[in-house]
Amino acid sequence: MDLSALDFGAPAAERDIAHGLIDYFVESQAFQNVATGKKSVILGNRGSGKSAIFKVLAQREKAAGRLVLELSPDDYSYEILTRSLAREAQGSWAKHGAFTAAWKYLIYVLVMKGLAKDGPRLRTGDAARIYEYLRDNHQDIADNPISLLVSYVKRIEGFKIGSYEASLKTRELDRLYKLEEIINLLPALNAVCSKRRVLVLVDELDRGWDASEDAKSFVAGLFQACIGINQNSPDVRVIVSLRRELYDSIPSLYEDAQKYRDMIETIGWDERTLLQLVANRIRHSITDLSVADDADAWNHVFAETLNYRQAKSFNYIVDRTLYRPREIIQFCSDAHAESQRVHQSPIDYQVISNAELVYSEGRTKDIAAEYRFQFPGLLSVFEVFRGRTYAFDRDELELLCLGICTAEYRTDEEAKWVLNQEPDFLIETLWSIGFLRAQAVGGIKALRRSGSSYLGPHQVANLNLRNTQRFHVHPMFRAYLAMKEGRERADDD
Ligand SMILES: Nc1ncnc2c1ncn2[C@@H]1O[C@H](COP(=O)(O)OP(=O)(O)OP(=O)(O)O)[C@@H](O)[C@H]1O
Ligand SMILES: [Mg+2]
DSSP states (O other): OOOTTOOOOOSSHHHHHHHTHHHHOOOOHHHHHHHTTSOOEEEEOTTSSHHHHHHHHHHHHHHTTOEEEEEOOOTTHHHHHHHHSOOHHHHTOOHHHHHHHHHHHHHHHHHHHHHHTTOGGGGSGGGHHHHHHHHHHOSSOSSOHHHHHHHHHHHHHHHHHSOOOHHHHHHHHHHHHTTHHHHTTHHHHHHHHHHSOEEEEEOOTTTTOOOOHHHHHHHHHHHHHHHHHHHHOTTEEEEEEEEHHHHHTOHHHHTTHHHHHTTEEEOOOOHHHHHHHHHHHHHHHOGGGTTOOHHHHHHHHBOSBOTTTOOBHHHHHHTTSOSOHHHHHHHHHHHHHHHHHHTOSSBOHHHHHHHHHHHHHHHHHHHHHHTTTTSTTHHHHHHTTTTSBSEEEHHHHHHHHHHHHTTSSOOOGGGGGGTTOOHHHHHHHHHHTTSEEEEOOSOOOOSSOTTOOEEOTTTOSOOOGGGOOEEEEOHHHHTTTTOBOOSSOOSOO
């Protein structure tokens, strides 16, 4: 089969939307829960499909005549926060609450602005007040909405730590927290929105993330504001996406997990849905396959069983991912590019393994970069595994980790979080980021085809690692780290 027309699309939703995402989008349960309004925070790892949900939702809502506002704070917003705001300790002021108020203020003003673009309709009746308010107060916010948020927080900060008389302080703060400037407009706003519903999407909160106190309050405040607005304005929906590890690093969020649990949707994929995701793309670009089922579509492009390995090609590829769409799209695209170069079709082991080296290097470095705030210098920890056999008994692995924790094996300066830790801590950490997989015994329910027993965090939420006797390095990292198979051929990869 001629594969020259094959196109797996772009690995980021922002560009993929122009390739055909609308056509080959997989309507996952996560999407359903967000689209129907059950959930309003999307949690997911890098490349798991947060923006894809937003892009498709935005397109559909626009087509239905709704107003959609897409907010993605620019790269420098966190730096601006730290530069312009006083530290909490300087004035014992709870930033969290200040940011909540500021986010509500910003979002409501943006919604008013968006509706005002509708033109004359807004200049009569109830809505005229909104128009007048905007005219008198917000002639020029379009360019940098975050600056409006910052200036609101700064107003609160001014009264918190400025030297005002106590009663004035309390009064002014109260006004700011209660959004007095706009509160009287909200009934009018809700009335306008009941005729034209509004969807506000906040994505890319991780861009420029610097893990600062302000950055954390910024996100925690947004969560609160999102709850508040969704409760008070039934026709304005705010949906926020957040990277999993960012969420985990904001104590005020996970400590309040109860409060947020029912609004959070965590994106998860399994082998069946990932196959569907790839097959949709194959069918989209190769019209001859447009009615093939998922497995059929795959097997026209990839040799079903890889020569040399005798493994199923889909299993081989999906095993080299952490079940994130971006990974499988990337790997398939790389393999396809290689197959075009050497004129081979269907795509077989030689081509896949040629593509694998570059893919593995990219993924290893990306994962290290992804966790740079929680676990800086992670790449140097991975490097300790270079050239070794990839399967470990517990004893061997503990010894290796002990060597890392005692600096017998050198890691980067930055990676000092490993020093003087128990080997078990390092094992848990490496498992939790997907670098290690653990052999599960007993009837563990996991998102994995039967017959394979090594599991990672993308396949099973919890595993009692302390009872695990065998581990191996996840296959995605092995090619780059030149890891070897060892004496007995892996029981299963
Ligand atoms: N449900 C889906 N159906 C089809 N393709 C999807 C789906 N979800 C994600 N993808 C594709 O997977 C790739 C990665 O998705 P996306 O860019 O949305 O990830 P993300 O979670 O926003 O990542 P990041 O954290 O880097 O912003 C994109 O090519 C996207 O189009
Ligand atoms: Mg994204």
